[in-house]
Structures are given as structure tokens and as C-alpha cells.
Amino acid sequence: MESKDKITFTFKTTINCGGCVAKVTPVLNTSKGIESWTVDTENKDKVLSITSNGITEKEIIDTVQKAGFKIERIN
Structure with a gap:
């Protein structure tokens, strides 16, 4: 069985506290095609x-924006 290469995307967001993480968690957890995700709220970005x-x-950006947060790709 061949496994696809996994790609990790990183984004600068406005997900800045535990409440924000709680708001975006169900949205990201139910999005098809996401293997795993984390938010570093300690990082200034x-x-x-x-x-x-x-x-x-694009699907990630659309999903996070629909949840009410700003998001832009980094690196």
C-alpha cells in the first residue's frame, strides 16, 4: 500500500487564546483531509x-475564515 507524502502547512492566524482554540477545534476536527493540527498561541504570530x-x-484558509479568524500562509 502506497502512502501519500504528507504536507504540513503553516499559517499566521488570529487564533490567540484557549477560547479561540475551543471555537476552531470542532471546525478543524471535522474537516476532511486534515491529519493533525496545532496552534502555538505563545508565538506572536x-x-x-x-x-x-x-x-x-485554499480549503484550510476558507475553513478557518468561516470559523471567524484571519489566516495567512507563512514560509
């Missing part, structure tokens, strides 16, 4: 890292 299992960068 509030970095969201998503390991893709099929989801595209």
Missing part, C-alpha cells in the same frame, strides 16, 4: 500548523 491528508491550502 499564533502559528497554526496543519498536516494535510488531502486538504488544500
